[in-house]
Amino acid sequence: MSTTEVPHRAGEPAAHRIGRGWAALVGVLAVAAAVAAGQLVAGLVAPASSPYLAVGDAVVRLSPHWLTEFAKAAFGTADKAVLLAGMAVVIVVVAALAGVASRRHPGPAVVVVVVLGVLGLGAVMFEPAFSPLDMVAPTASLVVGVVVVRWLHGLGVAAADRPDGAGGLTRRALLVRSATAVGVASLAGGAAGAWFGRGAGDLRGPVTARIAAARLTERAPAIPASAAYPELGTPTFLTPNADFYRIDTALRVPVLDPREWSLRIHGMVDAEWTLTFDDLLFRPLVERAVTLACVSNPVGGDLISTATFTGVDLRDLLLEVGVRPGADQAFSTSVDGWYTGTPVDVLMEPDRGAMLAVGMNGEALPLEHGFPVRMVVPGLYGYVSATKWVTDIELTTFDAKAGYWLKRGWAQEAPIKTQSRIDSPRGFAEVPAGRVTVAGIAWSQPTGIGRVEVSMDGGPWRDAELATDVSGDTWRMWRAEFDLAPGGHSVRSRATAADGVTQTEATADPVPDGATGWPGVSFSVF
Template identity: 40%
Template sequence: MAAALRGYRRGMLAAIAVALVSTVVAAFTLGSSVLEPAAQAVMQLTPVAVANVLLQRLGVAARPLALLGALAMLMAIGGSLGALLAGVLAVLRHVPPGTDLARRRTRREMGMESAAVLGGAGAIVGVSAADAARRDRLVSGGGRQVFPFEPPLARVSGFPEAGQSPEVTPVAQFYVVSKNAQDPYLDATLWRLRIDGLTRQSIALTFDELRALPRLDQYVTFQCVSNPVGGSLMSNALWSGVSLAALLERAGPLPDAARVVFSAPDGHEESVPLELARRPENLIAYAMNGEQLTRLHGHPARVLLPGLYGFKQVKWLTHIRLAPETHRGYWPRRGWTDEAVIRTTARVDLARAENGQIRAAGMALAGGRGITAVEARVVSSDGRPGEWVPAELHTPPLSGMTWVQWRALLPPPTGVAGADVEARAVDGEGRPQENALNGPFPNGSSGYHRLTVKA
């Protein structure tokens, strides 16, 4: 038994050593470490229900935890092999039971091996993080200026309020969510975009050929489907690219074509109906806020489908395929919505007491439907809601596909000290925001967001 335990520990150490060496080699060669396919295997083997809960609870922390999960899996495999080998050798050598001295030595070894395990895991995470940052800097063209860009000036005096999100999110602050342990590294000089399937002709475009096509610029707000009510996984940018509809027409969809499938090298594949893909606002984007996409945001090119949740906006796009009606994408196969239409939401960014009133401000989004109204109210600490007060909107919006800043002055509650502010919005089609509180799975979160008033 002692020999098997010792073999298990040594097998774990060997697995960590292999993973660390592989990670370092991958960092120098810009290749893939042994942890990446292992992490993908962990994600694939995780039951859908469990994976959805983890995605909602962990958000952007899911990626490094997937790496640690892959390391744990490799350690378990290495430990099992080590224990098996040690057991076989013990039988062959007829090793007698350990003495007290041997047991004390075993305890010392366990302490040293535990420290080695923690140190090795920390080194792997550190090297992986440094490697990711280095690759981001090395991506050919990523982050280069395409044209000079400055966020537009406010159209209404006083916007934004102190503590309110800016209308245009800086690239470095734009939210990032990925299912990958390590995102694809694509060189723009070697990149090709293929368009084929149920088409009259196949098309292959280089990055330079894509950029030579007429450029379209438009403001679009993204939201992640896993964003909770009031969450931060919502950002806005000026996107630049070429018309998706024009590329589809150039390929020539056949009569049987019903869906457009977007694919990336990381295995992410999503589709939308052909009719939806032909909307004039859809782009194959290669820049945001005047700069070429960074690797985190899909360099060299990604899909832009305004009004749909972020998982439909496939990053690192390399293939567009026209397919029959039966196709379902990566996340819909795991139970998430296929329509992926962004729900109307109002977020409270700030709520503070000010000169006998409560000043509140935030953001409202309804995907591609726009926002026509926002209301806010105070809810006292004992649960008594006040009257809804119409909020002032920062109009006109940057586009009909972006969020809108709002602000309001609200009367404080009477008779109690504490209070919250909650808000609701009405979309451009006159439909009010849903009051029912629902988590992100499967159709995106809903419900009124509340924020506690600061004195």
């Protein structure tokens, strides 16, 4: 890269004007060092205080409804990664331009670093769970950014004045080594910050042991081998925790120490309660297999999973605190500031099975699924019921408060709709001629599935064979066989709930209360 450039202003030493390439790199490396320092210090001191991620969270919170829906439709579950990548590109461009503007003096780059640092500081300060300790990471980020930009700029000037070979290093070698050192340190610092930020996850081990030793007053039904057809392409009946779908607004997974966690239940109640994690585990625990589905799931989509959850019956808790007449909404809030409202009448149904879950598939909740405590309400889409990292439940009314997604155009009450999905054959698959097995899943919580029908190539509907029923709160697998000749084929499915409600053919987008329609798959037989 060039360290000097001509022509330059008359009377001004060329060494005072570093080359464009080095100047741009100075800006980029300084901002990279600032971001890495913020991430590292956040991981060591307060994982929720990363300024880079705080800015991303602010973008999510402040984005208009149309932009949020566009991102979800365009990028699906990768929307957060796309946001962070887009932020990185913008920051790199701004930093490079600031560096180029600082060829004679580091002032412009320092100003840009300070402005970015202040934005990060402000984003952290306006986080829902802000504490004074959260100021440390963005402050460190700002200081490191300013120090690095001035140091690298000064190094560029000194290198331009330095005769090649002086002290055994050429000017290019000096700059390359310095730039490499800053770049490597930034990458290492950012990675270390991410690693340290997950340190509290080690507390899951003791929680898993406590759950295993706890007294269960209700056990989940046994899962027979005949409840699923994974050999035919359906999922396993219980979804491994690592494969369980995840939808939330958090760019940073909250890391909570269960010894410091508490839940406040208040509002329109006879007696306000504050529960600690020990209080929960001292209560009788229940174990329930539940299928959770996302309202954003398109027809035939994969935003659905099943797990065995362990926790405390939420209805019992609400009966003890005493819900006052007129309270029609349980307004729950996550530690990261997300909030939603759940219909009280649903929570109070004796057989609904709503719970505060502490365990998932025999172990403590994974961090990304709400550790240490989350809500689980069978039969409702998650955006009105499944608050992760829950720390507050206020009994109130729908007229008094609106949930996060309700403000963004989604429905107030969101019962899960009767749906089916074709898992095999996959779309555009090629299968051998002869007897072809079509298999999939269907769900209609909390009622359960009573029938699934399949239509091949627009022909008459045929009943599929249903797998062993486990619970109305869980999905049900199905399969059907057809003798098919070579060529192109298409298959559709429709489910009927145990109460006789059949999946509608009418197509509808997920907004405002869930997609509808019959799933279809086209494939080839050879």
